[in-house]
Amino acid sequence: MVERDGDVTSDHPNQGDLRLPTRGRRVRAADVAAAAGVSISTVSLVVNDKWEGRVAPDTVARIRDEVARLGYVVDESARRLAIGAAGAVAVVTPAFTNPFYARVSVGAAAALGAAYQVVFSVPEIDEDPVEMLVRLRGLRLAGALIAAPSEDVLRWLPADLPAVLLDAPGAGDGRPRVDLDVADGAVQVAEHLLALGHRRVAFMAATPETDTFVVRRTRLRDALVAGGATVFAPDALRSEVDAGAAYRAASAAIPALLGSAVTAVVCATDLHAYGLLRACGDHGVEVPGRWSVVGFDDQPLSAFLTPPLTSVSLPADELGRSAGTLLAELIAGGADAEPPAGAVRERPSVRVLPVSLAVRASTGPAAPSA
Amino acid sequence: MVERDGDVTSDHPNQGDLRLPTRGRRVRAADVAAAAGVSISTVSLVVNDKWEGRVAPDTVARIRDEVARLGYVVDESARRLAIGAAGAVAVVTPAFTNPFYARVSVGAAAALGAAYQVVFSVPEIDEDPVEMLVRLRGLRLAGALIAAPSEDVLRWLPADLPAVLLDAPGAGDGRPRVDLDVADGAVQVAEHLLALGHRRVAFMAATPETDTFVVRRTRLRDALVAGGATVFAPDALRSEVDAGAAYRAASAAIPALLGSAVTAVVCATDLHAYGLLRACGDHGVEVPGRWSVVGFDDQPLSAFLTPPLTSVSLPADELGRSAGTLLAELIAGGADAEPPAGAVRERPSVRVLPVSLAVRASTGPAAPSA
DNA sequence: CTGAAAGCGCTTACAG
DNA sequence: CTGAAAGCGCTTACAG
Numbered sequence: 001m002v003e004r005d006g007d008v009t010s011d012h013p014n015q016g017d018l019r020l021p022t023r024g025r026r027v028r029a030a031d032v033a034a035a036a037g038v039s040i041s042t043v044s045l046v047v048n049d050k051w052e053g054r055v056a057p058d059t060v061a062r063i064r065d066e067v068a069r070l071g072y073v074v075d076e077s078a079r080r081l082a083i084g085a086a087g088a089v090a091v092v093t094p095a096f097t098n099p100f101y102a103r104v105s106v107g108a109a110a111a112l113g114a115a116y117q118v119v120f121s122v123p124e125i126d127e128d129p130v131e132m133l134v135r136l137r138g139l140r141l142a143g144a145l146i147a148a149p150s151e152d153v154l155r156w157l158p159a160d161l162p163a164v165l166l167d168a169p170g171a172g173d174g175r176p177r178v179d180l181d182v183a184d185g186a187v188q189v190a191e192h193l194l195a196l197g198h199r200r201v202a203f204m205a206a207t208p209e210t211d212t213f214v215v216r217r218t219r220l221r222d223a224l225v226a227g228g229a230t231v232f233a234p235d236a237l238r239s240e241v242d243a244g245a246a247y248r249a250a251s252a253a254i255p256a257l258l259g260s261a262v263t264a265v266v267c268a269t270d271l272h273a274y275g276l277l278r279a280c281g282d283h284g285v286e287v288p289g290r291w292s293v294v295g296f297d298d299q300p301l302s303a304f305l306t307p308p309l310t311s312v313s314l315p316a317d318e319l320g321r322s323a324g325t326l327l328a329e330l331i332a333g334g335a336d337a338e339p340p341a342g343a344v345r346e347r348p349s350v351r352v353l354p355v356s357l358a359v360r361a362s363t364g365p366a367a368p369s370a
Numbered sequence: 371m372v373e374r375d376g377d378v379t380s381d382h383p384n385q386g387d388l389r390l391p392t393r394g395r396r397v398r399a400a401d402v403a404a405a406a407g408v409s410i411s412t413v414s415l416v417v418n419d420k421w422e423g424r425v426a427p428d429t430v431a432r433i434r435d436e437v438a439r440l441g442y443v444v445d446e447s448a449r450r451l452a453i454g455a456a457g458a459v460a461v462v463t464p465a466f467t468n469p470f471y472a473r474v475s476v477g478a479a480a481a482l483g484a485a486y487q488v489v490f491s492v493p494e495i496d497e498d499p500v501e502m503l504v505r506l507r508g509l510r511l512a513g514a515l516i517a518a519p520s521e522d523v524l525r526w527l528p529a530d531l532p533a534v535l536l537d538a539p540g541a542g543d544g545r546p547r548v549d550l551d552v553a554d555g556a557v558q559v560a561e562h563l564l565a566l567g568h569r570r571v572a573f574m575a576a577t578p579e580t581d582t583f584v585v586r587r588t589r590l591r592d593a594l595v596a597g598g599a600t601v602f603a604p605d606a607l608r609s610e611v612d613a614g615a616a617y618r619a620a621s622a623a624i625p626a627l628l629g630s631a632v633t634a635v636v637c638a639t640d641l642h643a644y645g646l647l648r649a650c651g652d653h654g655v656e657v658p659g660r661w662s663v664v665g666f667d668d669q670p671l672s673a674f675l676t677p678p679l680t681s682v683s684l685p686a687d688e689l690g691r692s693a694g695t696l697l698a699e700l701i702a703g704g705a706d707a708e709p710p711a712g713a714v715r716e717r718p719s720v721r722v723l724p725v726s727l728a729v730r731a732s733t734g735p736a737a738p739s740a
Numbered sequence: 741c742t743g744a745a746a747g748c749g750c751t752t753a754c755a756g
Numbered sequence: 757c758t759g760a761a762a763g764c765g766c767t768t769a770c771a772g
Contacts, residue, residue, distance in 0.1 A: 138449075452763080
């Protein structure tokens with residue numbers, strides 16, 4: 001007999017040990033079976049809805065009554081051990097407190113939550129996502145959803161673990177992927193600014209510059225240059241994805257920028273734009289009078305800034321939901337199974353979600369050249 | 371033999387069945403034992419670090435080598451079933467995409483994540499938190515952390531489930547709790563406004579008005595009235611906790627408010643303040659020239675608004691961390707154990723975290739009476 | 741229509 | 757210092 005005293009959810013029958021409160025005893029299938037006068041097998045069939053044609057209807061009713069009366073819930077550990085199924089899915093993102101990833105996480109959980117236990121991994125909680133993923137293998141990981149994956153995570157990812165990458169336009173390792181069409185978003189920004197007469201544009205970059213940020217910067221540059229504009233991406237004008245860091249960088253960079261004839265600043269993310277706008281306020285730089293400002297993300301709050309921010313609207317929740325659905329298919333369909341020897345390896349599915357530019361008051365006609 | 375074909379993580383030895391890829395086979399303690407030439411018991415002792423004085427050091431080394439070589443990870447389902455321990459903790463909040471609760475969640479997970487599997491429940495994912503909590507019982511819930519609990523959740527909460535309530539100043543059901551001293555925050559706001567000469571103040575309320583919001587409103591009112599000010603809480607000036615809803619409510623309410631001699635508006639949350647500020651911008655109401663505006667929460671972005679928002683700074687991460695730590699103590703210490711018969715039931719621990727007012731540019735001297 | 745039995749992978753007294 | 761065995765609570769062929 002395994003001893004487990006002091007355990008709040010002890011399963012020990014309370015045999016005369018007054019220190020073990022009765023309420024600590026879990027209800028087992030055996031309890032339901034005894035109460036209903038049937039075997040454990042029958043209880044299992046009923047609670048798993050596999051009784052049709054195998055258990056008499058009134059037996060079913062009796063068992064259901066007892067389940068409700070006793071408050072029986074199948075023990076997940078035992079169930080998973082018995083059926084050998086993987087029950088957990090990991091959702092790995094770079095941050096929880098960044099509303100973009102919060103929305104991605106919610107979308108993913110909504111798509112997967114019913115079938116799997118969703119476990120979130122963010123650096124804010126787990127120092128090391130790889131370490132956490134290793135630990136999760138103990139939960140029999142069914143799959144993983146990885147947003148803006150780091151090199152480390154990609155390197156670790158076992159080939160046989162169904163996984164979907166999100167928002168990783170550059171990660172070309174043949175994994176199924178759901179991306180946002182940030183390249184098109186950048187083009188839309190360029191067209192918008194060109195139409196407003198902007199010909200000298202600065203870009204505020206993100207560090208570290210992951211795939212999506214590289215795309216945002218280079219495609220914007222290419223499209224602007226093709227339209228006859230000049231683009232600056234000054235070293236000083238870059239920061240982590242954080243409004244405070246962006247504010248400090250922008251504050252330092254603004255004096256020099258004012259010397260150039262820049263009429264618009266495009267930011268790698270809305271958070272950068274928040275910091276920039278605040279710094280503009282400090283320096284008396286009027287937006288959009290002197291500079292037009294554009295962001296990427298269109299966070300829920302961006303429409304409420306002063307001035308409201310023109311931003312590339314990224315469907316974060318749909319990104320999460322779409323990736324979640326794809327992962328579920330992958331797991332269920334065994335799309336990850338080894339192809340027959342000699343077969344042409346199927347191209348992994350890459351879904352690209354469209355984005356749109358939300359035009360607001362932070363952009364306007366280019367100021368007459370300073 | 372239990373049949374489990376089509377299972378990605380099938381544990382079937384791959385005996386001649388070519389359709390079952392080898393990589394799908396999990397490594398079990400038995401594999402490590404065989405490889406190291408020891409028994410399963412010994413492997414268990416070593417991986418659980420219980421070998422001191424019981425296993426020869428070079429046996430330990432040999433086993434560790436094999437564990438590393440084979441990539442063995444203890445199966446959590448089997449482990450939990452064997453030790454009968456509860457491994458999961460639920461964190462229930464009203465929202466994920468509200469940065470305040472995102473920070474609370476991160477704090478809680480940081481405090482609990484090492485020892486327990488943290489499962490988040492938010493309405494955005496699970497329609498019904500109660501239903502989800504019931505399902506979680508199957509995971510042998512060790513405890514729950516419940517932020518701004520609804521009546522439903524409180525009613526369901528089993529008496530024997532260790533639970534900590536967060537930010538629930540009115541929930542007087544004797545549960546251990548961690549609260550924010552929003553009452554004091556309201557007093558600080560009142561003092562700040564009175565000192566600036568404000569004597570006619572409006573309050574923008576939240577719907578539904580949960581405990582914490584009632585405290586914010588009533589304590590502010592009492593403190594302002596005690597200081598000789600008049601307080602309005604117009605029905606029109608209230609909305610859900612959402613910047614868009616707040617914007618619409620504020621837009622509709624502003625014309626009437628301009629008719630009153632109000633010089634300051636205090637908002638139930640920063641999100642309300644975002645909507646109000648935007649509406650003020652639309653209506654040409656200068657902040658703080660005409661109205662001073664104050665929020666509650668001090669969200670990370672509030673310092674970057676134009677003007678930067680004066681707000682009651684609520685330590686969200688500490689709230690989560692503190693509650694997480696308290697819950698861990700509760701679970702470990704069995705503080706929930708039935709007291710000895712006749713003993714005076716100990717008062718539940720209620721921790722109240724101090725808050726502070728972050729004074730920024732959105733508040734200033736009261737405008738001369740209109 | 742129903743139940744006895746094996747098995748999932750682990751942990752832990754217990755007996756050497 | 758080491759291993760055989762029981763038990764955790766469930767599911768699923770299998771035999772009635």
